[in-house]
Amino acid sequence: MTPLQEIILRQIARTGPLTIADYMALCLWHPRHGVYAAADPLGAAGHFTTAPEISQMFGELVGLALGQAWLDQGAPGPVTLAELGPGRGTAMQDALRALRRVPGFSERAEVHLVETSPALRAVQRARIGRAVWHDHVETLPEAPLLLIANEVFDALPIRQFLRRGDGWAERVVGAEGERLVTGLTPPAPLAALADRLADTPEDHMVELCPALPAIAGEIGRRIAAHGGAALVIDYGDWRSRGDTLQALARHETVDPFAAPGTADLTAHVDFEALARAADPAVASAPTPQGVFLERLGIADRARQLAQGLAGAALADHLAAHRRLTHPSEMGHLFKVLGLTPPGAPPLPGLEP
Numbered sequence: 001m002t003p004l005q006e007i008i009l010r011q012i013a014r015t016g017p018l019t020i021a022d023y024m025a026l027c028l029w030h031p032r033h034g035v036y037a038a039a040d041p042l043g044a045a046g047h048f049t050t051a052p053e054i055s056q057m058f059g060e061l062v063g064l065a066l067g068q069a070w071l072d073q074g075a076p077g078p079v080t081l082a083e084l085g086p087g088r089g090t091a092m093q094d095a096l097r098a099l100r101r102v103p104g105f106s107e108r109a110e111v112h113l114v115e116t117s118p119a120l121r122a123v124q125r126a127r128i129g130r131a132v133w134h135d136h137v138e139t140l141p142e143a144p145l146l147l148i149a150n151e152v153f154d155a156l157p158i159r160q161f162l163r164r165g166d167g168w169a170e171r172v173v174g175a176e177g178e179r180l181v182t183g184l185t186p187p188a189p190l191a192a193l194a195d196r197l198a199d200t201p202e203d204h205m206v207e208l209c210p211a212l213p214a215i216a217g218e219i220g221r222r223i224a225a226h227g228g229a230a231l232v233i234d235y236g237d238w239r240s241r242g243d244t245l246q247a248l249a250r251h252e253t254v255d256p257f258a259a260p261g262t263a264d265l266t267a268h269v270d271f272e273a274l275a276r277a278a279d280p281a282v283a284s285a286p287t288p289q290g291v292f293l294e295r296l297g298i299a300d301r302a303r304q305l306a307q308g309l310a311g312a313a314l315a316d317h318l319a320a321h322r323r324l325t326h327p328s329e330m331g332h333l334f335k336v337l338g339l340t341p342p343g344a345p346p347l348p349g350l351e352p
Helices: 002-017 020-029 056-073 090-099 118-128 190-197 212-226 271-278 290-293 300-304 311-323
Strands: 079-084 110-114 133-135 145-150 159-164 166-178 180-182 205-208 228-237 244-249 253-256 265-266 334-342
Touching: 002 020, 002 166, 002 180, 020 166, 020 265, 056 145, 056 228, 056 290, 056 300, 056 311, 079 090, 079 166, 090 110, 090 118, 090 145, 110 118, 118 133, 145 212, 159 180, 190 205, 212 228, 212 271, 212 334, 228 271, 271 334, 290 300, 290 311, 300 311
Parallel strands: 079 110, 079 145, 110 133, 145 228
Antiparallel strands: 159 166, 159 205, 166 180, 228 334, 244 253, 244 265
């Protein structure tokens, strides 16, 4: 039994079963035993690997897409270049290197990072250097905003509901002895899911992310008011359907309830809910990551970086390109959604 499991069992004994959202929050952000609080969860020694860690091409192209959006809007400044959940700072480091080629950008931009993990903040500080750190998106400057959110919204805690007649039964986490088990609350009407009764069959699941509307709404408000753009890259679909909760421990899929605090928990992003919450900013249609990167010229950049490589180094480089773009790898599962001010051109690589 993990230390966090003991804490969760005691809490259930005191107050009753936990929602999936409360359970995820404890597993990810408990101050002593949470996955994100305890150590760096990224890379070969961690639980998962994100696109920026696979190849520098990802961060470079994301940075250039935001830089072009900035130019398309008249190069407003000073401008905030921000990232939510920046991990090791790899994407921001690569984006900044590429953005140095955008005339006037470096002189007018200030880097801001929204990160709650002390362990990851230390890594980011060593890699990026000068930046301003935030615990919440609400404290970002009221200024033109260029924002990266790669694999952030998938880590926000979700609640799960089964359609039962005209109501919804919520999935909760309880206990049987020392084991954590899931159960269902009695079905009841739920205003937040009233519009999903029409498209959700009996006993099918819909997920809600309680924190998503406030975060996406704050990003959308700032972009609509001050200009800028956001790129949200994550796995998910236009509308939530089914049970998407998953756990990864040392890059292997595991039972989300077997050993809390030892695995990363995520769920698919509902891009429709994100786009609605970001209004009045204008959301693009979600585009597969592979299509987005190919439109931005990743093939040409891959050939450029391949010059002078040979043997294992060349094989690794080609594998990284495939992993980022091929439909059977990250190319189709991951989607890219852009946010821009009303009336602004769409972001490069995306369609309205």
